[in-house]
Amino acid sequence: MGEVKLTIDGKTITVPQGTTILKAAEKVGVKIPTLCFLEHVGLKNIKHDVGACRVCVVEVEGRKDFLSACNTPVEEGMVVKTHSPKVIAARKLNLEMMLSEHHLDCPVCPKNGVCELQSLCAELNIRTIRPQGEKKNIPIDDSSPSIVRNPNKCIICQRCITACKVLQSVDALELFGNGYEAIVRPKGGVSLIETQCVNCGQCALVCPTGAIVERDDTWKVWDAIADPNKHVVVQTAPATHVTIGEAFGLPIGTDITGKMVAALKRLGFDAVFDTNWSADLTIMEEGYELIHRIKNGGVLPQFTSCSPGWIKFLEEFYPDLIPHISSCKSPQQMLGPIAKTYYAQKKGINPENIFVVSVMPCTAKKYEAARPEMNAASKFWNNPNIERDVDVVLTSRELIRMIREAGIDFANLPEETYDPVMGEGTGAAQIFGATGGVMEAALRTAYEVVTGKTLQKLDFEDVRGMKDIKEAAVSMNGITVKVLVAHSLGAARQLMEKVRAGELKDYHFIEVMTCPGGCIGGGGQPIPTTVDEREQRIKGIYERDKNLKLRKSHENPEIKAIYKEFLKEPLGHLSHQLLHTHYTPRGK
Amino acid sequence: MDQGFEPKIIAFLCNWCSYAGADLAGSLRYSYPPQLYPIRVPCSGRVEPEFVLKAFFSGADGVLVAGCHPGDCHYKTGNYYTNRRFNLLMRFLEILGIPQERFRLEWISGSEGLKFSKVANEFISNIKNLGPLSLKTPSDFDWQDLGRVIATVGSAGKLFWEEPKCMTDLIDFFLKYVQENSCAECIPCRIGTKRMQELTRKIFDSSITEDEINILYALSDDIGASSKCDLGKMAGRAVKYALDYCRADINEHIKGSCAHNIPANSGWLQIMAK
Numbered sequence: 001m002g003e004v005k006l007t008i009d010g011k012t013i014t015v016p017q018g019t020t021i022l023k024a025a026e027k028v029g030v031k032i033p034t035l036c037f038l039e040h041v042g043l044k045n046i047k048h049d050v051g052a053c054r055v056c057v058v059e060v061e062g063r064k065d066f067l068s069a070c071n072t073p074v075e076e077g078m079v080v081k082t083h084s085p086k087v088i089a090a091r092k093l094n095l096e097m098m099l100s101e102h103h104l105d106c107p108v109c110p111k112n113g114v115c116e117l118q119s120l121c122a123e124l125n126i127r128t129i130r131p132q133g134e135k136k137n138i139p140i141d142d143s144s145p146s147i148v149r150n151p152n153k154c155i156i157c158q159r160c161i162t163a164c165k166v167l168q169s170v171d172a173l174e175l176f177g178n179g180y181e182a183i184v185r186p187k188g189g190v191s192l193i194e195t196q197c198v199n200c201g202q203c204a205l206v207c208p209t210g211a212i213v214e215r216d217d218t219w220k221v222w223d224a225i226a227d228p229n230k231h232v233v234v235q236t237a238p239a240t241h242v243t244i245g246e247a248f249g250l251p252i253g254t255d256i257t258g259k260m261v262a263a264l265k266r267l268g269f270d271a272v273f274d275t276n277w278s279a280d281l282t283i284m285e286e287g288y289e290l291i292h293r294i295k296n297g298g299v300l301p302q303f304t305s306c307s308p309g310w311i312k313f314l315e316e317f318y319p320d321l322i323p324h325i326s327s328c329k330s331p332q333q334m335l336g337p338i339a340k341t342y343y344a345q346k347k348g349i350n351p352e353n354i355f356v357v358s359v360m361p362c363t364a365k366k367y368e369a370a371r372p373e374m375n376a377a378s379k380f381w382n383n384p385n386i387e388r389d390v391d392v393v394l395t396s397r398e399l400i401r402m403i404r405e406a407g408i409d410f411a412n413l414p415e416e417t418y419d420p421v422m423g424e425g426t427g428a429a430q431i432f433g434a435t436g437g438v439m440e441a442a443l444r445t446a447y448e449v450v451t452g453k454t455l456q457k458l459d460f461e462d463v464r465g466m467k468d469i470k471e472a473a474v475s476m477n478g479i480t481v482k483v484l485v486a487h488s489l490g491a492a493r494q495l496m497e498k499v500r501a502g503e504l505k506d507y508h509f510i511e512v513m514t515c516p517g518g519c520i521g522g523g524g525q526p527i528p529t530t531v532d533e534r535e536q537r538i539k540g541i542y543e544r545d546k547n548l549k550l551r552k553s554h555e556n557p558e559i560k561a562i563y564k565e566f567l568k569e570p571l572g573h574l575s576h577q578l579l580h581t582h583y584t585p586r587g588k
Numbered sequence: 589m590d591q592g593f594e595p596k597i598i599a600f601l602c603n604w605c606s607y608a609g610a611d612l613a614g615s616l617r618y619s620y621p622p623q624l625y626p627i628r629v630p631c632s633g634r635v636e637p638e639f640v641l642k643a644f645f646s647g648a649d650g651v652l653v654a655g656c657h658p659g660d661c662h663y664k665t666g667n668y669y670t671n672r673r674f675n676l677l678m679r680f681l682e683i684l685g686i687p688q689e690r691f692r693l694e695w696i697s698g699s700e701g702l703k704f705s706k707v708a709n710e711f712i713s714n715i716k717n718l719g720p721l722s723l724k725t726p727s728d729f730d731w732q733d734l735g736r737v738i739a740t741v742g743s744a745g746k747l748f749w750e751e752p753k754c755m756t757d758l759i760d761f762f763l764k765y766v767q768e769n770s771c772a773e774c775i776p777c778r779i780g781t782k783r784m785q786e787l788t789r790k791i792f793d794s795s796i797t798e799d800e801i802n803i804l805y806a807l808s809d810d811i812g813a814s815s816k817c818d819l820g821k822m823a824g825r826a827v828k829y830a831l832d833y834c835r836a837d838i839n840e841h842i843k844g845s846c847a848h849n850i851p852a853n854s855g856w857l858q859i860m861a862k
Contacts, residue, residue, distance in 0.1 A: 052773050057814045064733065065821060066814045093810045097779040130803045131783040156772060175772065180782035182772030 006078040020049075021058055021069035025082055032056050032082050033091065035120055035208060036157035037070040040531045042167040042202060042516035043468060043488055048159050054094045055120065058082045066090060092124055093131075100131045101180075102209075103152050109210040114527045116208035117155060138183065143191035145370045146199035146215060146363035146523075151183050154211035160184065160203035167516065168489040170313065172197040184211075196316045196586075198489070200309035200514045201363030201395075201523015214363045214524055218402050220392045224355045225268040232355045233271040233343075234264050235335045235422070238279055239361040239433030239519035240396050242540035246526045247400040248410040252533050253540025255547075258415020263403050264359075265416060271343075274418045275358065276425020278335035279432045279441070281562070282306065283553035285579050286328045286438075287445045288570035290509055294479065299323045301484070301499065301507040304438050306330045308368035309514030309523075311583065313489050318496045319585030324510075327580040331432065332358050332365055333374055335422060336389030337578040340377035342566045343421050351377060352385045357392045359399045361433070361522030364514065366393040376578045395524025424558040427458075427544070427551030434541045435487035435518035436463030436470060439511040443474055443483070444552045450476045458551055464542070466517060466535060469495065482506060487513040487521075595649040595715040597624040599708070600635040604662040605697045606654035612701030613708075620708035624652070631655065632693075633666030637677045637742070638735030640691065641684075645723065645731055650690045650715040652707070657695040659859045667695070668856055673742030675851045679755060680734060683833045685724045689714055737829055740822040748857040752848035755834035756841045759827055760788050766823040776811040777820030783807060784827055791841050801838075805831050 002017045011028040025032050035053040040046060049071040057066035061079035066087065081087060099121070106112055141149040158175060161184065165171045172195040174187045186195040204212045224232045236257075245256035264272045290302050303325040305311060314325060328334075336356045344351040358365065368374065369390040378386040394402070403410050417423065428444050431437030440460045447455050462472035463483070468491035473482045484507055486492045492512045498504050515521045517534035520541060550556060567574050601607040607628045613620065629635055632655025643651045653674065655667040674693045681688055694707050725731075741758055744765040749757075763785040772778045787804045790796035796804075808831060812824025830838065840847040 050773060051816055052775065054775050054814045054816065064730070064813065068816070089806075090810045090814050093806060094775050094780075094814060097783060097807075098775050100783060101779055131780070131807060133783050133786040155775075156778065158773070178772055179767035179770040179778060180772075181767075182770075182778060 004074045004076050006074050006076070006080065008080045009082055015074060018073050021067065021072050021074055021080055022056060024074050025069065025080070030082050032058060032069045033120060033123060034070055035116060035155070036159065038159050038162075038206060041159065041162050041206060042521065042531075044466070044531055046162065046166050048162040048206075050158055052157050053098070053155065055091055057087060057090055057094070059084050059087050092126060095121060095124055095126055096129045097131055098155050099126070099129045100133060101135050102155070103135060109153070110213040110216065111210035115210060134180070136183075141186070141191050142215065143193035144197065144199060144215070144367070146366045147192060147197070147201060147204060147212060148215050149192060149212050150210060151185065153209045154184050155209055156182060156184055157208055158184065159206040159208065160212055163202040163206050166490065168198070168200060168202055168514070169493045170196060170198055170200075170489060173203065198309040198312040198316065198514065199364035199367040199523075200489070202515060204363060204523055205525070205527060205529050214395045214397060215366060216398060217366070217392050217394060218398050218405075221357050221394060221402065224357070224391070229353055230355045231270045231349050231353050232268070232357060233273055233339050234269045234357040234359060235273045235275045235278070235332065236260060236264070236359045237275045237332065237361055237433070237519060238425075238430050238437075238541070239522060239525070239537070240359050240399070241276075241430065241544060242433070242537050243361065243396055243520060243525050244400060245410070246533070248403075250411055252536035253538075253543070255540060255544045257544070258417065259410060259413040261418055262413040262416040263408050263410055266408055267402060267406055269357070271419045273335060273339070273422040274425045275331045275335060276429035276432070277422045277556070277558055278331040278338070279429030280426055280553035280556040280559045281334050281338075281579065282328055282331045283428060283441050283445050284559060284563075284570045285575055286326050287442050287449065287553075289326055289328060290442065291446060291450060292571065294481075294508060301504055301510045302326055304509075304511045306432065306438055307512060307514045307519075308362065308364040310489065310492060310512045312364065312367070312586070313492065313514065314496075315583055315586045317493070317587065318500065319587050321496060321499055322583045322585060324499065325583060327582065329579055329581045330365075330368065331429075332360060332393070333368060333389060333581070334579050336369075336374070337376040337380065338422065338562070340386060340389065341380050341578065342562060346421060351381055352383065355392075356390045357394060358390050359394050359396065361396050361519045361525045362515075363395060363523040365524075369393045373581055380577060396522075396526055397524055400526065420558070422558065424556055426553055426556050427546070427548040428553045429556075430545045430548065431541055433519045434464070434538045435513050436460070436465070436485045436511065437518060437541070439463045439472070439483055439485050439509065441553055442509065443481075445554045446481070447474065447476055448552065448554065455552070463511075464538075466531070466538075468516075481508045483509045483511070485511045487518055488516045489514055593716060593720060595623050595712060595720070596647060597650045597652060597712060597715060598643040598648045599624050599626045599652040599654065600629050600632065600639065601626050602632040602655040603628055603630050605656035605660065606632070606694075606704065608698030609654070609696040609700045609704040612698065613705045614701075616701045618701055618705035620705045621712045623712055624708050631661065631663050631666035632670040633661070633663065635670065636735060637673055637738040638732055640677060641731040641735045644686055644690070644721065649718070649721045650692070650711060652692050652694065652711055654694045654696045654704070654707070657697055658856065659862065660697065665860065668853075668860055669743050671853055671856065672747065673738060675853065676738050676742045676758065679850050680738060680829075680833070684729075684731070686721065687718065689718060690721060733825065734829065737822055737825045740818070741826050746860065747853075748860070749852050750854050752852050753850045754837035754840065754847040755830045755850065756788070756791055756837045757846070758850065759830050760785070760792070762826055763788060763823060766819055770819060774816035774820060776815040777817075777823065780807055780811040780815075781820060781823045784811070784823065788827075791838055794842050794844055796842060801831070
């Protein structure tokens with residue numbers, strides 16, 4: 001590719017052909033403000049540059065019109081002015097237009113403080129809104145248990161559409177209508193719950209305003225904590241161990257496990273458990289299921305079932321492939337019924353009074369917990385007064401808000417440890433939070449179970465990293481186990497098409513994570529969650545894995561204990577009752 | 589009158605009717621002066637205001653556009669738009685210092701050789717009487733841009749009016765058209781034109797303030813330059829031209845009347861309905 005020479009704000013620079021004005025300006029140290037532009041939507045190869053907001057406009061000598069810097073490639077000899085008085089005035093007025101239809105209820109907006117529109121207004125020194133006029137008053141769509149849409153706050157940047165359509169290939173959102181009447185809405189104008197939305201929340205991660213946010217369930221948790229009759233237990237997902245700290249000024253990827261436990265205890269939870277424990281349990285069940293399928297000619301490749309967005313995706317778009325998916329519940333849904341059965345028995349607590357809260361990086365977990373079949377404890381006790389296995393799901397962001405609300409100085413908390421019975425987690429469980437982690441954890445256990453030998457090298461580097469589809473092969477007792485790992489549903493769709501076409505028959509196990517990077521890039525994670533954050537958090541995950549003494553699920557003493565005392569054996573009768581589930585073909 | 593003055597007239601003739609009419613005039617030996625330079629165009633609707641302005645700014649003393657009679661357009665609606673753009677361009681010629689008599693629109697069919705020769709003779713003698721065109725417009729005036737705006741406003745949607753209108757009416761109509769057709773992707777077009785439309789409505793009910801006119805001006809300037817595509821850009825520029833050059837039209841509306849300086853296109857409704 002050739003080189004292009006141009007002048008930006010009086011500085012001459014040579015850049016490769018095809019570079020945008022925005023990127024070229026960065027090279028001469030000029031920051032052009034942007035709003036709708038998003039360099040990476042989840043993955044590095046997905047870009048959002050529709051040029052909708054017109055905030056990045058620049059003046060180019062010899063042209064009457066302004067050009068949007070984010071999506072205009074440089075041309076030879078261009079003379080660009082990025083901050084001339086004319087351009088600054090235009091930028092401000094464009095932003096004022098946007099604000100003229102915005103309900104300026106910032107103090108009570110869920111995105112208050114992390115809103116990109118808000119910070120851009122501060123950056124551009126907006127002090128008045130000259131154009132005034134009609135504002136929309138569209139009802140808020142809170143039909144989904146995971147996501148709340150407030151179209152009145154939407155600036156139609158269309159990032160959510162790119163995330164939904166290009167990154168996740170779900171395509172549940174559309175830009176509908178013309179002119180001022182236009183809105184971004186669920187496809188066909190129905191409510192979100194009626195669409196094929198998988199609740200992954202990637203739209204909420206990229207939304208620059210408060211138009212798409214997670215449903216706030218913090219009040220339910222405050223109510224439960226305040227209720228003296230309730231024994232409120234909480235579980236923390238693997239990915240939260242390295243992400244909560246970001247919101248409190250700690251470096252991205254910092255292991256804040258001990259602080260998080262301390263914070264949860266200060267919030268008033270009666271017991272703090274680790275989803276890492278039930279991730280180890282998942283590995284036992286799922287690993288044995290895989291071995292069983294391989295030995296007995298079951299349906300292969302087996303798919304992982306930890307990511308609820310992926311589950312709904314499969315039910316919606318590939319219902320014919322449901323036999324492939326592991327019948328194991330996700331770690332969250334394994335801990336819930338165990339808390340209301342095994343733990344209740346052990347502690348002598350009436351299971352009706354146990355209230356299970358989980359802290360998840362994920363908006364889809366809210367949907368998962370609300371699935372009608374997720375009431376195994378109720379069935380176990382044959383007691384309709386026991387409602388859900390998991391009563392409330394909080395996303396990382398909601399927990400962060402609760403910690404702030406409670407006035408806890410998170411960064412300076414002493415470290416505390418999880419409560420026994422379900423508090424011990426291994427490194428194998430910890431890496432569930434990153435793409436490839438479930439696979440690696442399963443391989444660590446499956447290898448030792450199948451071969452009876454100790455695994456020398458625990459790190460399966462092939463399945464790690466941000467590449468969207470990864471592949472590995474491991475030899476166990478003469479069988480070469482071939483595995484695939486995909487993250488982002490766009491990548492999952494590629495694999496599913498191949499499975500459907502019968503091209504992946506010689507593979508044994510496929511891990512799919514709904515969100516790019518795995519759970520550390522989940523839809524409920526702290527904002528911003530960009531590719532950089534994802535990479536840093538993944539590092540943090542593997543760092544914690546390395547530092548843990550126990551790194552294989554089957555070595556977890558509390559897992560050994562539950563099999564001895566309660567479940568008896570993986571895939572046994574009780575396991576099937578409490579830890580396994582079934583799926584519902586949906587689709588249209 | 590300058591007796592030695594030989595005017596240059598550019599005649600844009602529609603291929604299907606008027607050019608054939610000119611041809612017939614020749615065959616039938618009806619004479620017309622050689623100062624008329626015919627340019628054959630596929631349809632009178634192909635004649636963009638920019639062409640006319642270019643002719644004037646390149647030294648033409650008069651411009652004639654001739655097309656099929658209303659209802660006879662080979663492309664059904666071409667001459668409807670010719671008429672609309674002609675009316676609008678007329679409004680701006682005056683502003684540019686080009687007397688309206690120097691621009692003429694005629695409907696001449698292929699069988700009207702005699703009519704063609706009469707129109708040509710009459711037009712040329714009028715221009716001779718007017719003398720050479722001396723333009724006082726500043727040389728850096730962007731007539732191409734104005735031409736494009738007139739073409740766009742004159743081609744947007746269907747518009748019929750029985751009595752003369754003014755630029756304020758056309759702006760109002762055009763902003764409504766833009767709002768209905770905006771893809772809503774960019775802010776200036778989606779929201780900006782809506783705000784301009786709201787402010788324009790305030791001109792009609794005489795409630796607009798001087799501050800609001802200034803906001804309208806700032807909006808038009810910005811929308812004309814920073815919209816993503818030409819729909820928004822044209823909306824901004826049309827409003828800006830109206831504010832820059834047709835302030836009288838706006839003031840009339842604020843007073844509750846209308847300048848009525850853009851002719852009606854009466855009769856076209858029935859023709860277009862067919």
